Amino acid sequence: NAGVTQTPKFQVLKTGQSMTLQCAQDMNHNSMYWYRQDPGMGLRLIYYSASEGTTDKGEVPNGYNVSRLNKREFSLRLESAAPSQTSVYFCASRGAGGDTQYFGPGTRLTVL
Amino acid sequence: SQQGEEDPQALSIQEGENATMNCSYKTSINNLQWYRQNSGRGLVHLILIRSNEREKHSGRLRVTLDTSKKSSSLLITASRAADTASYFCATGKGEGNKLVFGAGTILRVKS
Numbered sequence: 001n002a003g004v005t006q007t008p009k010f011q012v013l014k015t016g017q018s019m020t021l022q023c024a025q026d027m028n029h030n031s032m033y034w035y036r037q038d039p040g041m042g043l044r045l046i047y048y049s050a051s052e053g054t055t056d057k058g059e060v061p062n063g064y065n066v067s068r069l070n071k072r073e074f075s076l077r078l079e080s081a082a083p084s085q086t087s088v089y090f091c092a093s094r095g096a097g098g099d100t101q102y103f104g105p106g107t108r109l110t111v112l
Numbered sequence: 113s114q115q116g117e118e119d120p121q122a123l124s125i126q127e128g129e130n131a132t133m134n135c136s137y138k139t140s141i142n143n144l145q146w147y148r149q150n151s152g153r154g155l156v157h158l159i160l161i162r163s164n165e166r167e168k169h170s171g172r173l174r175v176t177l178d179t180s181k182k183s184s185s186l187l188i189t190a191s192r193a194a195d196t197a198s199y200f201c202a203t204g205k206g207e208g209n210k211l212v213f214g215a216g217t218i219l220r221v222k223s
Contacts, residue, residue: 004154031208031209033210033211035213040215041215042200042202042213042214042215042216043155043200043202043211043213044213045210045211045212048208048210050207050208056208058210059212090154090155092155094208094209099142099143099145099160099204099209100145100157100160101145101157101209101211102157103147103154103155103156104154105153105154106153106154
C-alpha cells in the first residue's frame with residue numbers, strides 16, 4: 001500500500017496563476033483533509049471531506065477550492081495564487097471508526 | 113487560531129536522556145494526538161489519548177493528559193539520535209475529528 005500520495009512534490013507559481021494539488025489514498029478511508037504548514041507553525045486545516053461528494057471549510061479556506069472526486073481522491077485548487085499561499089500543503093485521510101489521521105509527504109508551494 | 117501551545121519550542125539533549133514536551137489547549141476535546149515530523153517530511157502518528165484516559169504508553173513513549181488543566185505531556189525515554197525531529201500535539205474534536213495543531217517542539221538528540 002502506498003498510503004497517502006501527493007503530487008506534485010514541489011511547485012513554483014507566479015502571482016495570479018492557478019493550479020491543482022492532487023491527493024490520493026489507497027486505504028479505503030472515508031475522511032480526507034487538506035492542511036497548510038507555515039514556518040514556525042503547526043498545521044492549519046483548509047478543507048475537510050467526510051465522504052465522497054461532501055466538503056466542509058476548515059480554519060483557513062479563503063483562496064482555495066476543493067473537490068472530492070471519488071473515495072480515493074481529494075484535490076485542492078488555487079484559482080489565483082497569492083504570495084501568502086506560499087506554504088507546505090499536506091493531505092491526510094482517516095478511516096471510519098478511527099481517530100488517527102495518515103499524512104502524505106507534502107507539496108512545497110512557492111508563489112512569487 | 114491554534115488550539116495547542118507547546119513548550120519548550122526547542123529542546124537539545126544527549127543520547128540516552130529523557131525528553132519531555134508539554135502541550136496546553138483551550139477548549140474541550142475528544143482526544144489528543146502526538147505526531148512526529150522529520151525535516152522536510154510528512155507527519156507520522158505516534159500516539160493518541162482519549163479525553164477519558166489519563167496515561168498511555170507505547171514503547172519508549174509515555175503520554176499523560178490532564179483535562180482539568182487542559183494539558184498533556186509526551187515523554188520519550190532513553191532518547192536516540194534518530195528521535196531528532198519536530199513533535200506536534202493535535203487536539204481532535206467535533207464532527208470528523210478535525211485536528212488543531214500546536215506550533216511544535218523541535219527536539220535535537222546529540223550522539
